[in-house]
Amino acid sequence: MATEESFLLDVREVRQETADAVSVVFEVPAEHEETFAFKPGQFLTLGVPSDQTGLVARCYSICVPPGEPLTVMVKRTVDGYASNWINDKLVVGDSVRVLPPAGIFTPKSLDADLLLWAGGSGITPVLSILRTALAQGTGKVVLFYANRDQDSVIFGDQLRTLAAEHPERLQVVHWLESVQGLPSQEQLRAFAAAYADRTSFCCGPAPFMKLVSDALRSLDFPRDRRHQEKFVSLGGNPFGDVEEVLAAQATLAEADDADEADEAPAAPAFAGPVAVEVELDGTHYAFDDWDGKEPLLVFLEGKGVPAPFSCREGECSACACMLLEGDVAMDRNEVLEAEDLADGIRLSCQARPLTEKLRITYNG
Ligand SMILES: Cc1cc2nc3c(=O)[nH]c(=O)nc-3n(C[C@H](O)[C@H](O)[C@H](O)COP(=O)(O)OP(=O)(O)OC[C@H]3O[C@@H](n4cnc5c(N)ncnc54)[C@H](O)[C@@H]3O)c2cc1C
The missing domain is CATH 2.40.30.10 (Translation factors)
Structure with a gap:
């Protein structure tokens, strides 16, 4: 591999x-x-x-x-x-x-007005977006930041300083479970209602992200203005160049194979040679011989295309690409929501062909 x-x-x-x-x-x-x-x-x-x-x-x-x-x-x-x-x-x-660096949890425009949500450690990517937007963009930013208690607030001093420096552009709202209890969907909805024209970025524990997502949906926030990042632990090992890791993984894989003997890997739904066109960092690539036996990412790597990836397990979004024409099935998907799929986003590390022609972009 x-x-x-x-x-x-x-x-x-x-x-x-x-x-x-x-x-x-x-x-x-x-x-x-x-x-x-x-x-x-x-x-x-x-x-x-x-x-x-x-x-x-x-x-x-x-x-x-x-x-x-x-x-x-x-x-x-x-x-x-x-x-x-x-x-x-x-x-x-x-x-x-x-x-x-990898990932697609990033604003398309730094000038957009932003509605940011963070729960606990979810503040990490949100702070990067917030600070970049303030420094390089022109829009307004509101952050709803939920934590268990005052002592759990990470980057509190930094946020206080930023809010004082940008009174016209940044508002930070802290929600402490120790004071207000867990936020309800109705409370989040009421909060978000004033910002219904903004672009939302949310990262935090799964229940918090679900509440935010439901609240935004109930306000008819369009999908292209709702973004979220899931924190999960990778099961695989993308480093692969450490001998002990490979040896350990081989042993684990054998055990997994034995456990999942009846779970055969998904066969490609379209087995003929598939014509593949790819846009990546301003370069166009075209091939006509993907047989779908290996996932799209592996096929592209074999052709020398520097396609992005990290986990190779369908657990992070580093390899995400956007369909322009045709479609693929995914062996495994732990990160993309139904709406992401409807938008044409696919994980190339898990992709098998469904159509005889495929056009994708990594630039979306
Ligand atoms: C895109 C993305 C961004 C993220 N960003 C952040 C972030 O900014 N900040 C943050 O805090 N988290 C972040 N996370 C979450 C982070 O990746 C981890 O999931 C989190 O830190 C929990 O990992 P953990 O190993 O501590 O816990 P677990 O994954 O729960 O670890 C327990 C696992 O480790 C195994 N284990 C136990 N001992 C050993 C051992 N000696 N050797 C090998 N395995 C062992 C156990 O079998 C068990 O499966 C992010 C996740 C994603 C996908």
Whole structure:
């Protein structure tokens, strides 16, 4: 299996943000600056060392605007392996294996008026979007930020300073469960009603994101103005160049095969040679021989197309592409909602052909 090139980055700083969360600042060598250029809201995939599996891959969103030192924020998950390892063990001078920035949770226009929602650690990509919009855009921004209690608020000082610096453009509304209880859909709806013409970005625990999404739907927010980022742990390992990882994965795969003997991988629904056209970073590619035995991403990699990806498991959105013509089926999809699918978004790492011609873009 081809693997995306990973890089060893040195840790320049580890900052304690709250009792349960640290920010980690990476040193990006000059020769890799272009590789690690990012859009607000994107994430990195880190390889966290493990005595059991060699390496555990986890995604962490970048919490700063482009141009600032590459920083992620990691909040402890109860009984979580990687998040606690990062909080407890990672120190300045350590090197971490990192995949370049990826993800589609990013505003198309920084001038749009934004309605931002964050719950707990979900503030990470939202803060990057908020700060970038204030610095580079012209629109107004309102942030609804939900936390368990005052001590759980991450980046509270930064938000206070930003709100004071941009009184005409930024409003921050804190919702503390310890004070107000959990927000209800009706309360979120009432809050959002004043901002029904804005573009929404939401990241937080699944129940919070569902409430926000239901509230926005009930206000007839169109799908193209509603964006959300799901935080899940990757099951696979996109690094692949660590021998112990491969050995461990082979053992696990054998066990999985035995467990799932009757779950044959999805056969391509259209087996003939498929004509594939791809737009990626301003370059057009055309091929006429995808047989669908391997997912679209693997086919494109074999043709030398530098298509983006991270998990290869249908669990993150790094490989997402947009259909322009034709369609594909996905073996697995843990991230795209029904509305994303209706919009033509597909995960290329899981895509098998359904039509004899396929045109996609990664530029959407
Ligand atoms: C796009 C995206 C962006 C994200 N951004 C952020 C962010 O900005 N901030 C943030 O805090 N989180 C973020 N997350 C969530 C993050 O990736 C992790 O899901 C989260 O930190 C929990 O991971 P964990 O390993 O601590 O917990 P879990 O995934 O719950 O870890 C427990 C798992 O680790 C296994 N395990 C236990 N011990 C070991 C061992 N020694 N070796 C190997 N495996 C072991 C267990 O079997 C168990 O399956 C993001 C997720 C995504 C997809």
